[in-house]
Amino acid sequence: MSAPTVYDVAERSGVSIATVSRVYRNPASVRDRTRERVLEAARELGYVPSGNARGLASRTTGVLGLCFPDYADPDAEADAEADSDADDAAMLYSDQIIRGMERAARRHGYALLIAASLEGGPESLVAKVAGRVDGFAVLAQTVPTRDLEVISRRLPVVMLAGPREIDHLDHVVVANAAGERELARHLIEDHGLRDLAFVGGDPESPDAEARFRGFRQACQDAGLPVPDAPDLRTAMMTQAEGARAAETLLDRGPERPAAMLFANDQMAVGALRALERRGVRVPEDVAVTGFDGIPLSRIVRPSLTTVRQPIRHLGEQAVELLVQRLADGNRPPVSLELPVSLARRASCGCG
Amino acid sequence: MSAPTVYDVAERSGVSIATVSRVYRNPASVRDRTRERVLEAARELGYVPSGNARGLASRTTGVLGLCFPDYADPDAEADAEADSDADDAAMLYSDQIIRGMERAARRHGYALLIAASLEGGPESLVAKVAGRVDGFAVLAQTVPTRDLEVISRRLPVVMLAGPREIDHLDHVVVANAAGERELARHLIEDHGLRDLAFVGGDPESPDAEARFRGFRQACQDAGLPVPDAPDLRTAMMTQAEGARAAETLLDRGPERPAAMLFANDQMAVGALRALERRGVRVPEDVAVTGFDGIPLSRIVRPSLTTVRQPIRHLGEQAVELLVQRLADGNRPPVSLELPVSLARRASCGCG
DNA sequence: ACCTGTTCTGAAAGCGCATTCACCCTAGAG
DNA sequence: CTCTAGGGTGAATGCGCTTTCAGAACAGGT
Numbered sequence: 001m002s003a004p005t006v007y008d009v010a011e012r013s014g015v016s017i018a019t020v021s022r023v024y025r026n027p028a029s030v031r032d033r034t035r036e037r038v039l040e041a042a043r044e045l046g047y048v049p050s051g052n053a054r055g056l057a058s059r060t061t062g063v064l065g066l067c068f069p070d071y072a073d074p075d076a077e078a079d080a081e082a083d084s085d086a087d088d089a090a091m092l093y094s095d096q097i098i099r100g101m102e103r104a105a106r107r108h109g110y111a112l113l114i115a116a117s118l119e120g121g122p123e124s125l126v127a128k129v130a131g132r133v134d135g136f137a138v139l140a141q142t143v144p145t146r147d148l149e150v151i152s153r154r155l156p157v158v159m160l161a162g163p164r165e166i167d168h169l170d171h172v173v174v175a176n177a178a179g180e181r182e183l184a185r186h187l188i189e190d191h192g193l194r195d196l197a198f199v200g201g202d203p204e205s206p207d208a209e210a211r212f213r214g215f216r217q218a219c220q221d222a223g224l225p226v227p228d229a230p231d232l233r234t235a236m237m238t239q240a241e242g243a244r245a246a247e248t249l250l251d252r253g254p255e256r257p258a259a260m261l262f263a264n265d266q267m268a269v270g271a272l273r274a275l276e277r278r279g280v281r282v283p284e285d286v287a288v289t290g291f292d293g294i295p296l297s298r299i300v301r302p303s304l305t306t307v308r309q310p311i312r313h314l315g316e317q318a319v320e321l322l323v324q325r326l327a328d329g330n331r332p333p334v335s336l337e338l339p340v341s342l343a344r345r346a347s348c349g350c351g
Numbered sequence: 352m353s354a355p356t357v358y359d360v361a362e363r364s365g366v367s368i369a370t371v372s373r374v375y376r377n378p379a380s381v382r383d384r385t386r387e388r389v390l391e392a393a394r395e396l397g398y399v400p401s402g403n404a405r406g407l408a409s410r411t412t413g414v415l416g417l418c419f420p421d422y423a424d425p426d427a428e429a430d431a432e433a434d435s436d437a438d439d440a441a442m443l444y445s446d447q448i449i450r451g452m453e454r455a456a457r458r459h460g461y462a463l464l465i466a467a468s469l470e471g472g473p474e475s476l477v478a479k480v481a482g483r484v485d486g487f488a489v490l491a492q493t494v495p496t497r498d499l500e501v502i503s504r505r506l507p508v509v510m511l512a513g514p515r516e517i518d519h520l521d522h523v524v525v526a527n528a529a530g531e532r533e534l535a536r537h538l539i540e541d542h543g544l545r546d547l548a549f550v551g552g553d554p555e556s557p558d559a560e561a562r563f564r565g566f567r568q569a570c571q572d573a574g575l576p577v578p579d580a581p582d583l584r585t586a587m588m589t590q591a592e593g594a595r596a597a598e599t600l601l602d603r604g605p606e607r608p609a610a611m612l613f614a615n616d617q618m619a620v621g622a623l624r625a626l627e628r629r630g631v632r633v634p635e636d637v638a639v640t641g642f643d644g645i646p647l648s649r650i651v652r653p654s655l656t657t658v659r660q661p662i663r664h665l666g667e668q669a670v671e672l673l674v675q676r677l678a679d680g681n682r683p684p685v686s687l688e689l690p691v692s693l694a695r696r697a698s699c700g701c702g
Numbered sequence: 703a704c705c706t707g708t709t710c711t712g713a714a715a716g717c718g719c720a721t722t723c724a725c726c727c728t729a730g731a732g
Numbered sequence: 733c734t735c736t737a738g739g740g741t742g743a744a745t746g747c748g749c750t751t752t753c754a755g756a757a758c759a760g761g762t
Contacts, residue, residue: 002410003505005748016712021750031710046504051483052412053748055403056717059353062479063464070457095446102465106421111466111480113414114449116457128413129462132402132483153397154354299650356718367742372720382740404718407747 004045013041024049055132063111064322065133066101066315067126068094069142070116093292093311094139097160100315101137108323110134117142130155135322137315140165140206156325158318162206164335170321171335172314176207176291179307179340180214180261181221183289186342187259188222191349193287197257199245199267200230201237208237208263211291215261231257234267242267243274246288250278258286259348265290265297265306272300272347283349293343302346310338355396364392375400414462415673416484417452417666418477419445420493421467444643444662445490448511451666452488459674461485468493481506486673488666491516491557507676509669513557515686521672522686523665527558527642530658530691531565531612532572534640537693538610539573542700544638548608550596550618551581552588559588559614562642566612582608585618593618594625597639601629609637610699616641616648616657623651623698634700644694653697661689 006017013020015038022030023038030038041047055061098114105112113133115125126143130136130151138148140162148166151157157169164171187193198215201208212230219226232248234241242262249257262268268290275282282288282302290297293308317336325331344350357368364371366389373381374389381389392398406412449465456463464484466476477494481487481502489499491513499517502508508520515522538544549566552559563581570577583599585592593613601607613619619641626633633639633653641648644659668687676682695701 007748017749018712018714018751019710021748022711025750029710034710043501046501048478048502048505049482050407050748051479052403052406053717054482054750056401056407056719057748057750059717059750061403061483063483095450098449098465099446102467106467106476109476111464111476111483113462113464114453115462116453125457125460125462127399128402131400131405132412132414132462150394150397151399154399296646296650299647301652358718368719369721369742369744370740372718373741376720380740385740401718404747405720407749408718408720410747 003050004042004047005050006047008045009038009042009047012045013037061132061134062109063113063133064101064105064319065113065115065129065136066098066139066318067115067117067129067136067142068097068139096311097139097315097318100312101319102315103312104316104319108319110319110323126151135326137318137322141204156322156329158321158325160314160318168333170325170333172317172321172338173336174309174311174314174338175340176210177214177217178337179309179342180211180291181218182214182342183291183305183307184215184218184261185221186344187261187287187289187348188218188224191259191287193258194224195255195258196224197231197249197260198227199232199234199242199249199260199262199271201234201263201267203233205237205263211263230263237264237267239266239270239273242270244270246271246274247278250275250280256286259289260286261289263291265292265294265304268304268306268347269296269300272302272304282347283351287348289348297343298345302351304343305345305348305350306343308341308343310340313338354401355393355398356401357398359396360389360392360398363396364388412483412485413460414464414484415452415456415670416464416466416480416487417449417490417669418466418468418480418487418493419448419490447662448490448666448669451663452670453666454663455667455670459670461670461674477502486677488669488673507673507680509672509676511665511669519684521676521684523668523672523689524687525660525662525665525689526691527561528565528568529688530660530693531562531642532569533565533693534642534656534658535566535569535612536572537695538612538638538640538699539569539575542610542638544609545575546606546609547575548582548600548611549578550583550585550593550600550611550613550622552584552614552618553586554584556588556614562614581614588615588618590617590621590624593621595621597622597625598629601626601631607637610640611637612640614642616643616645616655619655619657619698620647620651623653623655633698634702638699640699648694649696653702655694656696656699656701657694659692659694661691664689 006020010017010020015034019030020038023035027035102112113129115129117126126147135156137158137160139160145165148157152166152169159169159171161173187196198212200212216226232245234245246260249260260271262271268288271288272282280286290304290306293306297304297306321334357371361368361371366385370381371389374386378386453463464480466480468477477498486507488509488511490511496516503517503520510520510522512524538547549563551563567577583596585596597611600611611622613622619639622639623633631637641655641657644657648655648657672685
């Protein structure tokens, strides 16, 4: 009762396996009558061509891969209720990339194979995915560089967000620094704010660091003191931690900042809530900004001024680069920086 | 410069291909020294085992598949700004399923292959996916029944949401009817509302219809008049259409309903906004409810009373069923109904 | 009827790996 | 020192399909 193969279909329809194959690969090359017979037999048998065999023979899979980080413990039973902050944020990000890649992939006739991953090695899901795709997109810091070295020798790999770990890879990032710089410039020049506080994240987060660099540049541009490090850092960059950060900044006393710039929207939203609880008005008493442009940022009150990240576009670009490289393996490696856009909303006083 | 194979690795490390294979499949069966030599050679060569060849030889792929509907036109350039209602809603739903499946799949050592689809046939992505996976989950109404018939003869298929189109398939749904029934009961009994209006969707939407059935049951339970059809239907079930529906209901004059029950959250949120514009207070003048429990429902003001759907859980259950069936192909087909839970919030007066 | 030019179809050779079977080597027992 | 057990390894086969390369079938033109 194993699955029917070309041989079964061939026998049943009285042709050779070559013809059966042609019916699927190049229907026009088979006479109508013959094709009908074959398809009929296939239907009766419940024949579905084996992707493995096809891939082996044609050396191509028609599948692109994506590896993204796994923020949540897969073994912890996901309690239906508790969709925590971190979870929401992570979901938004990787989900949008998935969506973007899926769309673009489909446009090019590819399916998308995805796997979250923490660890590498020959046993890992990463290796499995890598062996089954024509091209591979990797979110920064999800696959050990060591593994990437090996994989990228076998098939096109594009690196998403974060630093380009290996220079012969294609690479797509968003303009983190430029975005934050523009945002800070807006606060300084357009709103006349001078005392800005930046709340960053883990120093290991390339995005958060790049945003801080943009902040510094803006300070420098404006002739303000240039900080060496963020005024505050949080580990997970969640709403809860954003709230705590806001309170910490408030408690610093009289030199309370005129604006709080958070390295992402989640923290900023948490801060908005904390400030409301404390009776601090936004933007009258203090301006608040985020980064990412998550849906929530538009909904929350006051609506959050932020930098919109074209995350979905990131995924789409990844696919485009992969497709291009599959067409021309010799194209020199590309490094794209996708533009971001400032969303001026209520929380900075633009309401 | 084609990709290195077992043969290359074997030659370079001075062993046979069988040994190379063993190093990857069953490392313990190879002497330490030998294994090291092989891995070393593999690293130098940039060897990644071909999933196709492996799959062909072992008749298993280690991949599960998901097919979901494609709401947006993939050819329409996704304008970064315009994340329309429909788009958002769709994204939430399929994304959550993807996320759920991905997690569960990973727990079982599987990767996930996804593809949106409109059409079937031997050329389609569906066929491609089906040929490359060990098991297959399908969102209702995304794959022609005709194709499913064929595919399900070759590998386990589980149907998600919607009616079970083929009875020998496993099947998972959420308790749409029971949820809406409970919701309506709550409005009637706990809030003493009697004049309820139900806004449905396309009659082709099994979910919307099931919810309406639940509504009818609640009416019957309470001895209220039982409507034959929803008071109103919208085509796309978007915020915009929800807003319009709310206005239509208002314009009906004096017999304005005491509660508006929408078949999903999107419409309900749109309605809230329309009602606010019209100066109608919620819940004082009219109660509003949704269905789904999307994140937005919790954020909007007043917060929306709704029925939480365990969408992610749906994906996880799909994987569990597939895994079970892969272990025991003879298990009789299962039909699961996942419980939903009422989220009593401000928009019905529970604030 | 004969030959030429097209279609259409079949035979056969892999694609890269897993796996069985037989063999060899080493270690320990006799 | 010989014999036996096993662990370790290699040769060979097949997984189901694609893809030449030829040959068969058929159309058209003389």
